[in-house]
Amino acid sequence: MPSPPKVHREQLIGPKRSDDHSKKTLVLDLDETLVHSSFKPIPNPDYILPVEVDGKLVDVYVLKRPWCDHFMESVGARFEVVVFTASLAKYADPLLDLLDKQQLVRWRLFRESCFPYEGNYVKDLSCLGRDLSQTIIVDNSPHSYVFQPANAVPISTFIDNMDDQELLELLPVLNELEHAPDVRTVLGANLGLRELGG
Template sequence: MDNHSTSIITQVSRDEEVNTHLQEKGAQSPASSSSSSSSKKRKNKPQSRGLFHSLFCCFCPDESEHIPDNSKPPLLVEENGSVSKTVKPLLPQIRSQDVGKICVLIDLDETLVHSSFKPVNNADFIIPVEIDGTVHQVYVLKRPHVDEFLQRMGELFECVLFTASLAKYADPVSDLLDKWGTFRSRLFRESCVFHRGNYVKDLSRLGRDLKKSIIIDNSPASYIFHPDNAVPVVSWFDDMSDTELLDLIPFFERLSKVDDVYTVLKQQRTIS
């Protein structure tokens, strides 16, 4: 095993996952003002020095820089909703059945599921992942109400999985998680922009109108280029009484009918 493999082989404990986080940013989840989730504090995706986050986390190991308030997309990306001529859009042409719909980018880890290398008795999925020639078993827990959430979102929007995790883990998880074909496309770590130690999901590279694009994510670092397009959610690990996704459905049902997401999201932040 080489030095790199050795440096990422240690599993990070859940306490470290919960307690180690970046400086909090972003608006409160729309549903949290009217549900039991309002009493929970959002936890950002943790930084890590272990194998776990070399697969899953959107932050690079050993990076301690806080999220800067004035973060800007790389210069090669335009900020008017179009993609620079030098950059190929991340998403294919819109399907005929999705024309006119809002494009919703949905995060995976700690938003829809929680995964661990530590054996979990009640795991919903067990995914074998090969790393440096060794097969590791990844135990995946589904967030409560994720099935209802994904099914309804797929009916209302053009949904895209957008995760900073590696495809060799996230793709098989998505195969098992998405029973309804909710995700029209899947974007993985290579589709992120590496910016100041973080894997950032740059919405301007999608090839979609930013006025009709939304990202659902528990990590503010993931959407620092476009915070006004974000619907933050509480990080989830193993609380089976969590109702975050269920509480979000009515909000998204209303949002699906608008032509400009900025107006609605701005109003919601004012209320929150």
């Protein structure tokens, strides 16, 4: 398992709000975890988002993963929610304005906050300034959490399966983690099973 780089990096987010003080921090990926986006038109998109690409406005078609709204409402009440995406802010920020109308997401982090490592954008949780025993990341890409795999709840890649239930099925898992003294003890045990193919 690679270690986070031994270089000083500034803390990426500010201190917890007083009403989040006792809550664990839940880091959520955006693309292929909560939504799927495409430059090609897709049937029945939830949003059509104009984004500037090479000086031109291009429409991005966005499909929400099934149960996304229910999931966000549930975790927003129980966790300090951070969306951490390797996407550019010019696309992800306006998308989150649409996706998070209730302002449940406390912090938004974009590509510039990722750490480039072996051709991938890594989300280094040690730069959040949060207790890692109380921090969870949900991401469809294992490369994203390569520095802290014992903090990760894997999720499959979402493209367009509207029968997908994974966000709904994730809620009982997060409920268990919400009450765990150290999430890494629970998730690290599961990590061992995953590595053995269990």
